[in-house]
Structure formats: C-alpha cells, structure tokens
Amino acid sequence: MNGAAGAVSDAHMPAKMRVEQASKIYQTKSGGVHALDNVSIDVREGEFLCLLGPSGCGKSTLLWSMAGLHGLTSGKISLGSDVINKPHPEIAMIFQEANLLPWRNLGRNIELPFEIKKQPPNRERIQKLLKRVGLEGFESKYPRELSGGMQQRASIVRSLAVDPSVLLMDEPFGALDAFTRDEMNLLIQEIWMETGKTIIFITHSIAEAVFLADRIVVMSARPGRIANIVDVDLPRPRPVKLQTTPDFLERVEAIKAMIDHRPNS
Amino acid sequence: MSDALQDKIPTFGGKGQKTEVGIAGGASALMGGPSRSAFEIAIIALVAVVIIGGAELLIRLFEVPLYIFPPPSAIGAALISEWPFLWPHLVTTICELLIGFSIGASIGFVLAAVITQFPFAEKIITPYILLLVTTPMLALVPLLVLQFGFGWEPRIIAVALASGPMVMINSATGFRRVDLAKIALAKSFGASTLQIFTKIRIPMAMPMIMVGMMIGSIFGLLTTVGAEMVGGAEGLGNRLNYYSSMIRMPQFFAVIVLLATIGITIYVIFFLIGKKWTSWES
Numbered sequence: 181m182n183g184a185a186g187a188v189s190d191a192h193m194p195a196k197m198r199v200e201q202a203s204k205i206y207q208t209k210s211g212g213v214h215a216l217d218n219v220s221i222d223v224r225e226g227e228f229l230c231l232l233g234p235s236g237c238g239k240s241t242l243l244w245s246m247a248g249l250h251g252l253t254s255g256k257i258s259l260g261s262d263v264i265n266k267p268h269p270e271i272a273m274i275f276q277e278a279n280l281l282p283w284r285n286l287g288r289n290i291e292l293p294f295e296i297k298k299q300p301p302n303r304e305r306i307q308k309l310l311k312r313v314g315l316e317g318f319e320s321k322y323p324r325e326l327s328g329g330m331q332q333r334a335s336i337v338r339s340l341a342v343d344p345s346v347l348l349m350d351e352p353f354g355a356l357d358a359f360t361r362d363e364m365n366l367l368i369q370e371i372w373m374e375t376g377k378t379i380i381f382i383t384h385s386i387a388e389a390v391f392l393a394d395r396i397v398v399m400s401a402r403p404g405r406i407a408n409i410v411d412v413d414l415p416r417p418r419p420v421k422l423q424t425t426p427d428f429l430e431r432v433e434a435i436k437a438m439i440d441h442r443p444n445s
Numbered sequence: 446m447s448d449a450l451q452d453k454i455p456t457f458g459g460k461g462q463k464t465e466v467g468i469a470g471g472a473s474a475l476m477g478g479p480s481r482s483a484f485e486i487a488i489i490a491l492v493a494v495v496i497i498g499g500a501e502l503l504i505r506l507f508e509v510p511l512y513i514f515p516p517p518s519a520i521g522a523a524l525i526s527e528w529p530f531l532w533p534h535l536v537t538t539i540c541e542l543l544i545g546f547s548i549g550a551s552i553g554f555v556l557a558a559v560i561t562q563f564p565f566a567e568k569i570i571t572p573y574i575l576l577l578v579t580t581p582m583l584a585l586v587p588l589l590v591l592q593f594g595f596g597w598e599p600r601i602i603a604v605a606l607a608s609g610p611m612v613m614i615n616s617a618t619g620f621r622r623v624d625l626a627k628i629a630l631a632k633s634f635g636a637s638t639l640q641i642f643t644k645i646r647i648p649m650a651m652p653m654i655m656v657g658m659m660i661g662s663i664f665g666l667l668t669t670v671g672a673e674m675v676g677g678a679e680g681l682g683n684r685l686n687y688y689s690s691m692i693r694m695p696q697f698f699a700v701i702v703l704l705a706t707i708g709i710t711i712y713v714i715f716f717l718i719g720k721k722w723t724s725w726e727s
Contacts, residue, residue, distance in 0.1 A: 249629050273633040279626050282646045285724040293634040295644065322725060342634070 183321070195222035196247065196378045197246065197264075197346060202255035204241050204404075212401035215241045216252070221406070223346075223380060223399060228372055230393035231382045234439070238404020239382050240350055246380065247273045248346050259346065272339035274349040280323040280329035286334050287319030293342045302341065309337040329360040333367070338374070349381040352387070362420050365391055369417060386439075387423055387434045390414075398438055408438050523695035524702060531684065535703055538669055538681040541597055542707070545604025546665040550658060551649040552605070553613030558642070577610035583671040590676035600680070607668035608661035615657025619650025624685040652723040655658055659715040672674040 204216040216238040223229055231274055244250040248267040259271065272293075281287045288309040289420045291308075294301040313333040323331055332352055338346060349368075353361045369392060372379050383389050388438040389396045393412050400407040412431065414422065422428050450504075497517045501507075504516040511519065524531075560567045582603045589599030627649070631641050647654075673682025681700050688697040 244629070247629075247633050249632055267633050267635050269635060274629070275626055275630060277626075278640075279630050281627060281645070281648070283651070283722075292631075292644070296631060296634045296636045296640055324725070 187439060191407045194225060194388065196225040196227075196259070197223040197380075198256075198258045199223075199246065199250075200258075202242065202257060203253050204238065204244065204245065204250070205253045211366045216245075217403035217405050219255070219399075219404065219406055223378060224394075226376050226378055227394045228369075228379045228392055230389040231399060232386060232389040232396050232435070233381065233399030233404075233407075234384060234401050237399040237401040239399055240269055242329065243273075243328075243348050243350050243380065243382055246273055249273070260343055269342070270344050271346045272316060272342065272344035274332075274339050274347060274352045276351050278323070278328070278335040278356045278366060280331055280338075282323050284322075285319065286315065286321050286323070286326070287421055289334060290319075290338045291322070297342070302343075305339050305343070306337065312371070313337055324385070327360075327366060328356050332356065332364060336368070336371070340371070344428065345378060346378050346381045349379060350380050351384070354383070360386070366420060370393070373417060375435075386435050387428075390428060390431050390435070391418055391423060396435065396437060402437070410435060410438075451689075479565050492640060512692045512694050515698055519695040520698040520702060523693075524699040527696050527699055531699070531703065534679055534681050534684050537679045538599070538673065539707065540703075541600050541604060541673075541680065542662075542665050542669045543671065545601040546608045546662050548601070549605035549607070549609030549665070550612045552660055553609040553615050553657070553661065554654065555609070555612045557616035557620055558646075561617050567617070573611050574614055578614055579604065581606040582668055583675065585674045586704045595676055599676055600669060603672045604665045604668050606613060608665035611661035611664050612654075612657040614656045615660065616650060618659075619653025622649055622653070624649060652719070652726050655719045655723055659712070659719075662711045662715070664710065666704075666711065670704060 197259060198220040199219060202216050202219045203214075205214055219238070219242060231242065233239050241250060245252050246264060247436055248264045248271070251265065260269055262268060264271070280286075281292065284292070290306055293299045307316070310319070313336060315330060315333055315337065318326065318330070318334075323324040323334075326334065335352075350370075352368075353364045356364060365388060368379070368381075371377075381389075382394060383392075390412055396410040398408040398410060399405065410431075414428070414431075467551055501516045504514060509516075515523075528540065529602065560570055585606065586599055586603050589602055593599045593602075623646070627645050628641055631645050668686070669680070670682040673680035674686050676683075677683045681704055684700045685697060690692070
C-alpha cells in the first residue's frame with residue numbers, strides 16, 4: 181500500500197462499509213432527540229474518511245453505531261455482507277483520551293483484546309507495533325506514568341494488534357496539546373499508508389480533517405444530517421507544514437463557510 | 446445522625462456521587478496512608494518504648510494497685526504464664542471471625558455485584574441494608590442464643606450479619622462507579638457480560654471492595670468479642686468476662702493485648718492487599 185491508495189479509492193471501488201438511511205432518536209424526558217436523521221454513507225475500501233461537525237451533530241452516535249455499540253432507530257449498517265448490530269472482529273475502535281485500563285500496565289492493556297477473544301497474544305506483531313510507535317520497552321509502565329500522547333499511541337497499538345480492517349476513531353487526539361496532536365496526525369497518516377486500513381475518524385477540527393482525510397463528511401446538528409461531502413485530493417504523505425499553505429487554508433475556509441451557512445447558526 | 450457519620454454511610458440513588466467522594470477520601474485514609482521512612486519508624490518505636498516504660502514507672506512510683514491498672518511487665522508476665530490456657534480461646538475467636546466474615550463478605554460481595562445491575566431492585570433493598578449496617582448486630586445475640594444455644598453458631602451468625610452489610614454497601618459503591626467508555630472498549634472487542642464483569646467492573650470496584658472488606662472485618666472482630674461476652678462459653682470475649690469477674694487484671698489486659706494484635710493483623714493484611722490491587726488509583 182502506498183500514498184496513492186486514497187486517491188485511487190474511487191466510486192467504482194466496492195464499498196467497504198455501508199450506512200443506509202441511518203436514523204437515531206434518543207428518548208429523553210422532554211421528548212425525542214433526533215441525533216441522526218437519514219444518514220447514508222458508503223465508506224470505500226482503504227480510504228481515510230473524516231466525520232466533521234459541531235458537537236451534537238450525531239457523529240459520535242454514528243461512529244458508535246458503526247462499531248456495533250449502539251443500535252439505530254431505523255436504517256442499516258453493513259460491513260461487506262455482514263450487518264453490524266453488534267461488535268465485529270474486523271472493526272476496532274479507538275476512543276477519546278486513550279481509554280487505557282489504569283490497573284493494567286501497558287503490556288497487559290495491549291493484551292486485553294486477545295484475552296477477551298481467548299487467543300494467545302501475537303507478541304511478534306505487538307513488538308513490531310510498539311517499535312513503530314516508539315513505545316518499545318514501556319510495557320511494564322502504568323498508564324498514569326505515560327503522557328497523553330504515549331497513552332493514545334498505546335491505544336492505537338492495542339487496536340491494531342488484533343489486525344482489524346476498519347479502524348473507527350472517536351476524536352482520538354482532541355485532548356492532546358497542539359504539538360502532540362500534529363505528531364499523532366503524522367503518525368496515524370503513516371500507519372494508514374503502511375497498513376492500508378480503512379479509517380473513519382471523527383473530529384471537530386476542520387484543519388485536522390483536511391490534513392488527514394481523503395473525503396470529509398461534513399455534518400450539521402439537530403437533527404444530525406450530512407451537510408456535504410468534500411473530497412481532499414492533496415498529495416500524500418502530507419507534511420505538517422502543508423497546513424500553512426494557501427491551498428490548504430482555502431479548503432479549510434471553504435468548509436467553514438459550508439458549516440456557517442446553516443440557516444439557524 | 447451527625448454530619449460526620451452521614452459522610453461515612455453511603456446512600457444509594459440520587460446522591461451517590463457526593464457520597465462517593467466521602468468514601469473515596471475514607472478509602473485513601475484507610476488503605477493508603479503515607480509511606481514511612483526508617484527514621485519515622487524508629488521514632489514510632491521510641492514513642493512506644495516511652496509510653497510502656499513511662500506507664501511501668503508511674504504505676505510503680507504511685508503504687509497503683511494491681512486490680513486497678515497492672516504495670517506492663519505484669520501484663521507481659523500474665524500473657525506468658527496464661528498462654529497455655531489462653532491460646533484455645535484465641536483460636537476460637539479467630540475461627541469465629543474468619544468463618545463469620547467469610548460467609549458475610551461472600552454474600553455481601555455477590556449481593557452488591559448483582560444488585561447494582563438492577564437499579565430498581567437496588568432502590569428497594571437499600572433501606573434494609575442500611576438498617577443492617579446501622580443496627581448493632583450484637584443486639585441479636587441473646588435472641589440467637591435462645592435459638593442455637595451457647596455454641597459457636599449464634600456468634601458466627603452475628604459476625605456474618607455485622608460484616609456482610611459493610612462489605613455489601615461499600616462494594617456496591619464500587620460497582621456503581623461505571624465507566625461507560627471502558628465497558629464499551631471491552632464490548633468493542635466482543636467481550637461477554639461475564640468478561641466485562643471480571644475484566645472491567647471488578648478491578649474498577651476493587652478499591653471500594655477492599656475498604657468494605659477492611660471495615661467489615663473490623664466490625665466482625667467487634668461483634669465476635671461482643672458476642673462472646675454476651676453469649677459464649679469460650680473465646681477471648683468470654684475470657685474478658687472471666688478475668689474481670691475474678692479481678693485478675695494482668696490476665697485481663699493480656700487478653701486485650703491479644704485482641705489488639707488480631708485487629709492490627711487484620712489492618713496489615715488488608716493494607717498489603719490494597720497496596721497490591723488498588724495502588725493504580727492513587
């Protein structure tokens with residue numbers, strides 16, 4: 181796999197994951213909240229897709245449904261021929277703020293998925309991944325002894341260790357400082373280019389979405405709908421300094437304008 | 446009920462969050478404590494020597510009669526000379542405590558784990574658990590003696606009734622500390638309900654479970670000794686009655702030394718377990 185993967189993933193490629201007319205209504209005391217309203221997306225094989233939108237636009241609801249952790253009120257999500265209504269072994273989720281178990285050291289955190297699946301841990305693969313993200317030799321450390329960036333890198337290793345084909349990332353770098361965030365964005369781009377995974381990545385940062393994505397699904401809030409889908413055909417690998425080029429800033433501005441054009445904002 | 450007491454007794458339902466803070470504070474005081482340097486340990490030992498030596502000196506200096514307060518040396522001598530007669534009672538007390546606590550703690554733990562899964566049932570049962578926590582189970586011993594006689598049964602039942610609710614109410618506080626993201630994490634890898642329980646919920650609740658075990662075992666010790674004093678033909682509580690009625694104060698205090706040793710041993714055991722299993726929280 182190389183950088184061309186994103187550009188090649190065109191309309192004629194088969195959909196890796198398919199969201200069809202997904203709607204979700206939460207019942208609260210004050211009535212139903214329409215979190216997702218008739219959302220349909222075809223996720224292409226091997227693409228880097230960003231879900232971008234303000235809080236309350238239902239992007240997390242959508243992602244958790246794609247992980248099989250939430251049910252939909254109506255509509256259907258499928259991975260290949262499998263309907264997703266419970267967690268699927270081909271799909272791994274990366275959560276906000278790493279979500280490591282504080283009572284386990286890093287090594288045992290990474291082995292958790294193997295324990296749950298009752299498989300012997302693939303130590304060779306784990307070692308390779310730890311080395312790749314620069315966490316080699318940190319296996320005996322506890323999460324509280326690691327920085328936020330290191331914790332999130334460990335959680336990426338945990339997800340990749342079981343070799344899923346789809347990675348769902350729920351604002352994974354939102355809690356990190358700007359420098360660490362740039363670093364993590366570069367790392368996840370590299371990992372994506374090396375592994376060819378299909379990544380669906382939630383963010384509320386337009387710049388982050390433009391930097392990472394092949395396509396950006398721009399969502400609007402209340403009810404959560406798709407406002408627009410934007411192709412990002414910037415060449416890869418994208419360096420951090422790309423973010424200050426006029427072309428990049430223009431794309432950011434264009435998306436910002438789309439979001440601002442919502443009638444009641 | 447004073448504010449301080451209210452802080453220590455967790456209530457279920459709406460105010461859970463607030464109570465949890467109080468309990469967690471208590472937890473760190475019970476389980477954590479500052480680590481001590483060799484110098485500090487030396488000072489603590491020195492203070493003990495000063496207190497014991499001072500007591501010895503003052504009691505001898507003012508010629509306090511033996512039946513009012515025996516000097517430490519007399520207590521030590523009594524402990525040695527009475528040991529052949531005391532140790533069977535010590536074994537009885539420890540066995541009653543261990544058996545009663547094991548029964549009570551197991552039931553309390555299982556009940557907490559199950560009941561926290563059903564918020565409605567939890568709300569219904571909670572007042573009754575609080576009743577068990579706040580009522581001194583010692584009061585039931587005469588009734589139990591009527592039922593079971595002066596054997597070990599009433600005492601073990603009383604110990605289980607005293608320690609079980611303590612374990613239950615603290616464990617329940619622990620089990621209610623659900624972190625949905627961590628449960629979702631386990632689920633996303635396909636975890637079963639049982640796996641979520643053993644790999645996420647129990648470790649998460651462990652600090653509070655340990656607090657419950659510690660408080661429960663100390664309540665158990667109180668109840669064991671009290672029950673032996675009220676309705677027992679054997680055990681260290683019975684010996685307290687016996688020696689005080691005979692005005693054999695050195696022997697009486699020797700029994701107190703044994704009880705204090707049991708109490709401290711309980712504390713140390715749970716301190717060490719807590720250090721191993723719950724250190725991640727500090």
